[in-house]
Amino acid sequence: MTEEEALIPAQQLKVFSCNSNIPLAREICDYIGIPLGKAEVTQFPNGETFAKVNENIRGRDVFVIQSICYPPNQHLMELLIFIDAARRASASRITAVIPFYGYARQDRKDQPRVPISSKLVANLLVASGANRILTMDLHAQQIVGFFDIPVDHLYASPVFFEYLSKKTDTKNTVVISPDAGSMKMAAAYAGILGCTFGMVAKKRIDPTTVEATTVVGEVAGKEVLIVDDLTETAGTLTAAAQICLEHGATKVRACVSHGVFGRFAYDRLKNGPLAEIITTNTTPIDPGEFGVPITVVSVAPLLAEAIMRTHNCESVSSLFRVKGF
Secondary structure, eight states: OOHHHHTOOGGGEEEEEOSSOHHHHHHHHHHHTSOOOOEEEEEOTTSOEEEEEOSOOTTOEEEEEOOOOSSHHHHHHHHHHHHHHHHHTTOSEEEEEESSOTTTTOOSOOSTTOOOHHHHHHHHHHHHTOOEEEEESOSSGGGGGGOSSOEEEEOSHHHHHHHHHHHOOGGGEEEEESSGGGHHHHHHHHHHHTOEEEEEEEEEEETTEEEEEEEESOOTTSEEEEEEEEESSOHHHHHHHHHHHHTTOSEEEEEEEEEOOOTTHHHHHHSSSOSEEEEETTSOOOTTSSSSOEEEEOOHHHHHHHHHHHHTTOOOGGGGOSTTO
């Protein structure tokens, strides 16, 4: 923390939003008790993005809220251009609040001649003028190390716990990871809820199709809670849910941090085996869109607390804890 950051007065906090998730930004501002900053982010007729800050932010501590969700290229450019506008308007510090960090699945070079796109996005954010990053439930932990600026990585688990603790029979529930990559998350949720946990082994057929091969763990006669960080096509979720039911599970629900539902997800969720999908509002979601019970829990209070603590140069580590965990 620099002396300049420590001297930023409370009244100089400014929160702005690009176009990806304005309802979440307004909810955050309502929680903090300040108005959403005045700005415009539009497009020229040829598709170029234009951003303008419509109030004085010279010397202010600026937070820009933008999820890199569909369409990710457009929303990423909006964020980069807005950060540049804020930097050129002499903002004292600019924090990019990215509830959903797009391109996170392209986090490694797993085959010849492919990019590490999540690292490229990190470089672009720093080059545009961002001084800090605030994000949630990254697909891969190593993405934090892609930045040469401070990154606060929050988790949706405290928000999910409040809902699940009231709706879950923990004595008769098993937490299941839909693949090996989510095992650590499943173990954490099982520890918080006091449940056992297991895993579904899967084989990916193509980018939109997944085949579940076996279940590791006892699910017969139990309710299953599948946990994952994001879903786009719902292929992994529905395949895992189906094989759990085939192995004797009585009911299957899914808890997903980022509901990035794409064009393949609609039919799979509508006609699939999931009894309920629990997700957050890191991306815009219509709860009645899929014809299945979908519950959206808000992460606005969590993000708002992180914004206020960052602004006041206070620790955000307590936001990671769930009743002692």
